[in-house]
Amino acid sequence: MQEITDLDRRLLRLLQNDPTLSTAALADAAGLSTAACWRRLERLEKGRVIEGRKIHIDPRALGYEVEVFLRITLDKTAGNAFDLFIAAAREIPEVRLIQTLLGRVDIRMDVIARDLAHYQEIYKERILALPNISDIEALMLVSELKNSESLPL
Amino acid sequence: MIDLDDTDRAILACLLEDGGLSARAIGDRTGLSQPSCWRRIRRMEDAGVISGRSLKLNRQALGFDVVVFLGVKLAGKGRVSLEDFERAVCSIPEVQLVQHVLGIYDYRLKVVARDLSDFERILRRRIMTLPGIGEVESNVLLTEFEGRAQF
Numbered sequence: 550m551q552e553i554t555d556l557d558r559r560l561l562r563l564l565q566n567d568p569t570l571s572t573a574a575l576a577d578a579a580g581l582s583t584a585a586c587w588r589r590l591e592r593l594e595k596g597r598v599i600e601g602r603k604i605h606i607d608p609r610a611l612g613y614e615v616e617v618f619l620r621i622t623l624d625k626t627a628g629n630a631f632d633l634f635i636a637a638a639r640e641i642p643e644v645r646l647i648q649t650l651l652g653r654v655d656i657r658m659d660v661i662a663r664d665l666a667h668y669q670e671i672y673k674e675r676i677l678a679l680p681n682i683s684d685i686e687a688l689m690l691v692s693e694l695k696n697s698e699s700l701p702l
Numbered sequence: 703m704i705d706l707d708d709t710d711r712a713i714l715a716c717l718l719e720d721g722g723l724s725a726r727a728i729g730d731r732t733g734l735s736q737p738s739c740w741r742r743i744r745r746m747e748d749a750g751v752i753s754g755r756s757l758k759l760n761r762q763a764l765g766f767d768v769v770v771f772l773g774v775k776l777a778g779k780g781r782v783s784l785e786d787f788e789r790a791v792c793s794i795p796e797v798q799l800v801q802h803v804l805g806i807y808d809y810r811l812k813v814v815a816r817d818l819s820d821f822e823r824i825l826r827r828r829i830m831t832l833p834g835i836g837e838v839e840s841n842v843l844l845t846e847f848e849g850r851a852q853f
Binding site for chain 2: 551553561564565568569596597598599600601602603604605606607608609610611612618635638639640641642643644645646647648649650651652653654657658659660661686687688689690691692693694695696697698699700701702
């Protein structure tokens with residue numbers, strides 16, 4: 550694993566706050582020369598500490614008004630319950646994310662829909678048809694107050 | 703809400719694969735000129751379709767090995783203001799995600815920690831001391847898969 554210095558952490562903090570900063574602006578803010586800053590960034594990228602940049606898409610702006618988080622318990626008596634479930638869930642067009650968890654529930658799944666009627670249709674026809682489900686609970690998103698991928702560096 | 707055409711979708715697909723691509727690079731891949739590609743990206747940003755950009759960091763390389771999802775119920779609703787709880791929880795640096803939800807919990811939180819004992823410290827000192835906090839359920843993230851709804 551690559552050694553991360555305090556200066557690296559400072560650069561990462563600045564970049565987390567504003568990922569659009571140019572190398573020159575970043576160097577300025579960190580009190581480095583542009584060349585030195587560039588070298589450090591390149592080292593962090595080569596070492597896969599910085600994996601790249603990411604855009605966020607807001608489904609509501611595309612007409613998906615409903616987002617539901619399903620919490621699913623699987624029937625683990627079936628040998629490969631997880632694999633079968635995940636493979637089938639990845640085929641559903643409205644599923645954004647599937648996570649396996651250690652705790653009270655086994656699987657979390659983010660599902661988007663245009664409206665409640667559309668959600669009901671997905672739920673009845675696609676979700677309930679998934680293999681090895683023993684229990685489902687649903688949480689419906691009301692509002693998102695914070696969504697940051699920033700790490701507390 | 704705006705409608706996207708196939709060209710917009712092709713641009714989004716490029717950006718989802720690599721959010722650091724310039725308008726010129728995306729133009730090259732989609733057969734657009736740099737200015738017209740830039741205008742389309744700009745339009746999607748203005749309409750809120752592209753709602754933000756972030757740096758993709760390798761959390762394990764930076765020493766954050768644990769991600770925990772918390773379901774939180776508030777105790778004695780009405781006695782504490784939601785605003786107080788929300789302001790306090792959003793200001794915890796280890797809390798990356800705060801969602802107000804309807805269902806068996808009131809809020810969903812995502813917490814990053816260095817390890818399980820670091821998580822325990824955050825839970826005891828930061829989360830359990832929040833104003834109005836009630837029942838909390840923790841689920842540790844094991845693996846994550848992208849679904850098909852990536853647009």
